[in-house]
Amino acid sequence: MEDFPIEKNQELEVTIVDLTHLGMGIAKIEGYPIFIENALPQEKVRIRVLKVGKKFGFGKVLTLIQESPYRQAVENEDLLRTGVAPLSHLQYKQQLEFKQEQVKNVIVKTAKMPDIQVKDTIGMEQPFGYRNKAQIPVRKIDGVLQTGFYRKNSHELVPLDHFYIQDPAIDAAIVVIREILQQFEVKVYNEKNNSGFLRHIVIRRGYQTHEMMVVLVTRKEHFFQGEKIAQKIQEKLPEVVSIIQNINPKQTNVILGAEEKVLLGRNFIYDQLLGKTxxxxxxxxxxxxxxxxEVLYQKAFDLADLKKSDVVVxxxxxxxxxxxxxxxxxAHVYGxxxxxxxxVDAQENAKLNxxxxxxxxxxxxxxxxPQWQKEGIQPNxxxxxxxxxxxxxxFIETTCEMNPEKIVYISCNPATMARDLKVFAESGYFTDSIQPVDLFPQTHHVETVMVLQKH
Ligand SMILES: C[S@@+](CC[C@H](N)C(=O)[O-])C[C@H]1O[C@@H](n2cnc3c(N)ncnc32)[C@H](O)[C@@H]1O
Structure with a gap:
């Protein structure tokens, strides 16, 4: 048997020394890391050991003995448990610093390019209620149709009405739709044996237009009273211009299936971004x-410093x-x-504007x-x-062979971005600085943008 400094169910008093990239607190016992949810650096906590793995373990906070000066009150601890808002217990300024540090880490450790400057993360003034899209699982709990989110690393539904990071109009719409589905006694999906009917409710709401799309994801095609339900939803939620049934018969974590049917209105919504529709x-x-x-794209355009003669991919x-x-x-854009x-949306959007x-x-x-390269297209x-x-x-190889003046790289994953930077460097493309932008406040995700040029 291997020797670990801790054992399952043991209770310990520990000090949190760091955060994982997923936002869990890290404590170390004789160098062995324990990951602990809802624990912040500098905090002293009493924990119970939940799991002892080969390289690290997991613990659960029993008592918070000494609080971090950067802790903030959480509206509902289910937001942490479900991973909907896993950083919402950390003050926003420190969230932004945490993200900048994550990017610095991969730039040093993965890309091995410590000279690249990682700028301060650009945050939001109101870092909540920003999500224009929700993908909500539907399950039956004690015989009742419920909506919410999965507990982290599980498919156990935790009922939730206020998602905090979502547009509040979307949160309210989910409750209205749930009540209508309950009234119509719609059968609920059971993923254990891939039976039942309704799997997910997906909602999108245009930030500028307030147009709403509702997608009801079902296991089978035949939707008893589907059109009636759609009419009722539209009656109660006048912003809804599109209701779609998406059919996903597979036992899978992928939310949307291949086939869809319009139950009401259009099969798209409009929104405006940077003045275009x-x-x-x-x-x-x-x-x-x-x-x-808009902030991210504007940064990307500033870095590109475009000219009228530019050919853009x-x-x-x-x-x-x-x-x-x-x-x-x-001059021209190829996408x-x-x-x-x-x-099809992109082609229509070109016409629309x-x-x-x-x-x-x-x-x-x-x-x-490579096809465009053969055709002689020369983007700069x-x-x-x-x-x-x-x-x-x-793609990186062909891009470099095409010898563009600038490559503007927007990334939603610092780890793969750092990996790709190494490949670009082999062909002589480098960046001096990286700009993190916070598109996902209260979560561990971070976007970055940079321009690569030949040095
Ligand atoms: C992060 S999104 C960016 C979309 C768009 N640029 C925007 O800002 O809205 C990435 C897009 O890449 C598409 N995609 C995924 N794999 C791809 C591939 N191998 N080649 C081309 N597009 C791909 C996805 O469908 C998705 O639309």
Whole structure:
């Protein structure tokens, strides 16, 4: 048997020395780390050991003996337990510093580029109520249809009405929809045996337009009284312009299935971002924090310092928010994106805003970029905004071969961003500084933006 300095169920008094990148407190016993929820650096806490793993353990706070000066009251501890707002017990200024530190860590440890300056994180004045989208699981608890969120690392639903980081109009809408679904006695999904009907409620609300989309995710297609339910929802929530049934028969953690049906109204909503109008379909990506997305994109445009003669690539383009926002400052925009619905949105969005110099096609960045290279397209500014897994390695190679003046990298995952910086460096592309922007207050997530140029 291996020897550990602690054992399961042991009670200990510990001092928190740091936070993990997920926002859990770290205490060390003879160098062995214990991760503890709802515990902040400098705090003294009495804990019970929950789990002893090979490299680290987990503990639960029994008593808070000495509080951090940076602790703030949490509206509801379920916000921490569920991971909806896992940093909401830490004052906002310290949250911003924590995020800057996370970026510095990966730049030193992963990219091994300690000379890059990591700027102060740009935060929000009101860092709550910002999310324009909710994806809420529906489960039956004690015979009643409930909405809420999963307890961290589990699929146990914790009922929750106030999500704190979501647009309050979305929180209120979920309660109204839940009551209607209860009245109509809609059957609820049971993921243990993949039975039942209603799995998730997804809501989007335009930050500027206040148009609302409701997506009811079901296991099967036949929706008894589906249209009647949709009418009732619209009657109670006049902002709703789109109600969609999405069908997901699979036993999976992926929320949306392939097929969808419009139950009421359109299959998209409109919103405005940086003065342009965008339509957004159910499956299309749209930044969940519209206000901070504007700050982030504006930073990206400032770093690009665009000229009228520029040929721009908008890679991983979603509904075209980046490329279409800058199209009138440049000669031409080429965008690519894998989700077909999002590409159609981007094409329609170009028309909607009278933009004639932007084209969007469906496909993977790693496939489309070599195709454009063969066609002789010579971009001088390339914007990349990949998902959390970062850039495809072949995409980076082709991008560098195309020899652009600037590559503007927007990232939602510092770890993969740092990995990719090393690959760019092999082809001579470097950055001097990185700007973190807080798009996800009260959570551990952070966005960064930078410009890479040949040195
Ligand atoms: C972080 S989002 C950015 C979207 C858009 N730039 C925006 O700001 O709204 C990343 C996008 O990349 C798309 N995507 C994922 N993998 C891709 C790939 N291999 N090639 C192209 N697009 C991809 C996703 O569907 C998603 O729309």
């Amino acid at each position: 965008f339509r957004i379909s159910a499956k299309s990506f749209y930044q969940v924090n519209t206000q901070q997305a 908008d890679a991983y383009s979603g509904i075209g928010t980046i490329g279409l926002s800058l199209a009138d400052q440049v 690519m994106e894998t989700i077909k619905q999002a590409v 009278d933009i004639n110099n932007a084209e969007y096609i469906a496909g993977k960045a790693g496939t489309i970029m 500014v390339i914007f990349v905004d990949p998902p959390r897994k970062g850039l495809d390695q072949s």
